[in-house]
Amino acid sequence: MKYLMALCGFVSYALIAHADEPRTWIVGATVLSPERKDAGRKVNVLIEGDHIAALSENLPADARQNAAIDDAAGGVLIPGxxxxxxxxxxxxxxxxxxxxxxxxxxxxxxxxxxxxxxxxxxxxxxxxxxxxxxxxxxxxxxxxxxxxxxxxxxxxxxxxxxxxxxxxxxxxxxxxxxxxxxxxxxxxxxxxxxxxxxxxxxxxxxxxxxxxxxxxxxxxxxxxxxxxxxxxxxxxxxxxxxxxxxxxxxxxxxxxxxxxxxxxxxxxxxxxxxxxxxxxxxxxxxxxxxxxxxxxxxxxxxxxxxxxxxxxxxxxxxxxxxxxxxxxxxxxxxxxxxxxxxxxxxxxxxxxxxxxxxxxxxxxxxxxxxxxxxxxxxxxxxxxxxxxxxxxxxxxxxxxxxxxxxxxxxxxxxxxxxxxxxxxxxxxxxxxxxxxxxxFGLADRIGTIEVGKRANLVLLNRSPLDSVEAYGAIRTVWIGGKRLDPASLAAAE
Ligand SMILES: [Zn+2]
The missing domain is CATH 3.20.20.140 (Metal-dependent hydrolases)
Structure with a gap:
């Protein structure tokens, strides 16, 4: 069981839940979440540790003091x-x-x-x-x-x-x-x-x-x-x-x-x-x-x-x-x-x-x-x-x-x-x-961009509702709140 938990990343989750969780505001993206059936809305997303902690149209005044800021202007943020x-x-x-x-x-x-x-x-x-x-x-x-x-x-x-x-x-x-x-x-x-x-x-x-x-x-x-x-x-x-x-x-x-x-x-x-x-x-x-x-x-x-x-x-x-x-x-x-x-x-x-x-x-x-x-x-x-x-x-x-x-x-x-x-x-x-x-019974954890969901997110350069090629133009990926640059993930030449 312990092995399986490690496999799913939940051991690290449990360990850091009580520590000081890193906070990041993703700012300026159009957030496209599938349960809403709309074309997306401009809203800022707060990641705390490995989960989504807040969605807010206005960035709180103290955001820059207690969180990192990730400038996502012009991008479209979708669930992983x-x-x-x-x-x-x-x-x-x-x-x-x-x-x-x-x-x-x-x-x-x-x-x-x-x-x-x-x-x-x-x-x-x-x-x-x-x-x-x-x-x-x-x-x-x-x-x-x-x-x-x-x-x-x-x-x-x-x-x-x-x-x-x-x-x-x-x-x-x-x-x-x-x-x-x-x-x-x-x-x-x-x-x-x-x-x-x-x-x-x-x-x-x-x-x-x-x-x-x-x-x-x-x-x-x-x-x-x-x-x-x-x-x-x-x-x-x-x-x-x-x-x-x-x-x-x-x-x-x-x-x-x-x-x-x-x-x-x-x-x-x-x-x-x-x-x-x-x-x-x-x-x-x-x-x-x-x-x-x-x-x-x-x-x-x-x-x-x-x-x-x-x-x-x-x-x-x-x-x-x-x-x-x-x-x-x-x-x-x-x-x-x-x-x-x-x-x-x-x-x-x-x-x-x-x-x-x-x-x-x-x-x-x-x-x-x-x-x-x-x-x-x-x-x-x-x-x-x-x-x-x-x-x-x-x-x-x-x-x-x-x-x-x-x-x-x-x-x-x-x-x-x-x-x-x-x-x-x-x-x-x-x-x-x-x-x-x-x-697959995972809807309480993943699949949408909502407070409490795991911070598995993808920032695209354009909307996947405009063209399927959008999925080929990924700017940033977050897995359990960890930010990754797709270019750094490519196999070495
Ligand atoms: Zn098969």
Whole structure:
């Protein structure tokens, strides 16, 4: 528990609460807070320690005597951004064995990782499907949590069915160590590891452990597989109903990994709280150029049930980037990963993933394949945007070993993509702030600029309600009241 508190930054919070708290007035910015639905207002913001202590139109006469003054004139102050779908322990471009082979690169990457998120304004991350064992976690997250500043990190407990996605590739002897919260379907005992105590793997039992271990959500999966895994087991409606019931009893939201028509239909029928992906696979309707009627029916349910929707378009977009020959030469890429890693991405060895995918096909052909997925994703998002669905901002960074999903930058690219897919700038802003905070039970701490909230703030040069590019022009970031200059967070050349 102590470890988890340190992870979230609350130990330091408790220690300094009684000391003399540093005070700073942020002066002259337009404050844009999503609960107000306005275009922002000129108001000064007082930070005390790690929280917001006051909002005031007029600066108190003695402000300069007892607080530092931060001149934010001309800027737009927004709450720190929340990415509710990341995998902090994974290394872009590398499988787990590769990370053991390239420990120097990995160490440099893990040191840079929290800086890259902060540089792009991400002050809160929700880690979905991380290693739950605390020791293992500490190893994989060492660079992250030992950084002088890092985004607040929360985690979800992952609940696969026995041998189901995403546990299938983990070697059998360690599978239940990596995924200790697997569930056993009482009607299907296939492949249940020897020695499993069935009562410890009911939905109620695993979710009680998930809660006890400090997770803030439950993630489960409806995935029959892709690539070489085609017939993976999926939960039955009864098992899924039990997961939802137990999670709600524990006060935890349920996320369902579901990216196909079949999977999202399963999710709306079982009343999931959140979909962890957009719908880029329409099954038998994949060749349709417009939104097929059955897809529309499922999306109407997403809206009617107020299901949180993480589009994660960069799952596809990041794959496509690997087939853009100049991607690793872009200056913004060099700012988010260390040079040694970038050199490796460009090397023959580092190109293993895209070469395995392409098997000799041209870059152009590969981009075309991913564009077909993106087209379906775009249609889905545009339909939900027009119906004002409950969007949650999540990037899935990195999804597997994809070097096209780089920390911080991937969030910016996701936002650009969502704007292209006709989400309004207000929908994007709310998805990355107040909606994420509400959906994950964090709204009493983050998501808006209000007195008492944690001082996670981002100062932009312009309003994100005027253009999505505003998220790429960050002047200052505050994490728990600590002021950071984005330029100082870039990876060394
Ligand atoms: Zn994911």
């Amino acid at each position: 951004l929340i990415d509710s779908h990341v995998h902090v322990q994974l290394v872009p471009g590398m499988t787990y064995p590769m990370t053991l082979e390239h420990q120097e690169i990995v160490r440099a990457y893990r040191t840079q990782l929290p800086r890259s998120y902060l540089m792009y304004g991400y002050t809160t991350l929700v880690n979905l499907v991380g290693p739950p064992d605390k020791l293992d976690d500490f190893q994989m997250l060492r660079g992250f949590i030992s950084a002088p500043f890092h985004p607040d990190l929360y985690r979800c407990g992952a609940v696969p069915v026995v041998n189901g996605y995403p546990s299938q590739d983990i070697p059998l002897p360690v599978r239940s160590l990596v995924f200790p919260y697997f569930v056993v379907d009482p009607k299907n005992q296939d492949g249940v590891p020897l020695g499993t105590i069935a009562e410890e793997h009911t939905p109620a039992a695993v979710i009680a452990r998930i809660k006890q271990d400090g997770n803030i959500c439950v993630k489960t999966f409806f995935e029959r597989g892709f690539g070489r895994n085609k017939d993976l087991p999926v939960p039955s409606p009864e098992v899924f109903a039990d997961i939802v019931k137990s999670a709600h009893a524990a006060g935890l939201p349920v996320l369902l990994h579901a990216s196909s028509l079949e999977a999202q239909r399963f999710g709306v029928e079982g009343h999931t709280d959140i979909f962890a992906h957009g719908m880029w696979n329409w099954g038998e309707f994949n060749t349709s150029t417009t939104l097929p009627e059955p897809v529309r029916g499922v999306l109407d349910q997403v809206v009617a049930q107020h299901i949180g929707y993480q589009s994660t378009s960069q799952v596809i977009g990041g794959n496509r980037l690997l087939f853009e020959p100049d991607f690793f030469d872009r200056p913004e890429v060099a700012r988010v990963v260390p040079k040694a890693m970038l050199d490796w991405f460009r090397s023959a060895a580092g190109r293993w993933y895209q070469e395995a995918q392409a098997r000799g096909a041209s870059d152009e052909r590969m981009r075309g394949i991913w564009d077909a997925f993106l087209h379906r994703e775009a249609e889905t998002v545009a339909y939900l945007a027009q119906k004002d669905a409950f969007f949650l901002f999540g990037t899935d960074t990195p999804q597997g070993p994809v070097a096209g999903n780089l920390p911080g930058l991937n969030g910016y690219l996701e936002m650009e993509r969502l704007a292209t897919y006709k989400m309004s700038l207000r929908q994007i802003f709310e998805a990355a702030t107040i909606n994420n905070a509400r959906a």
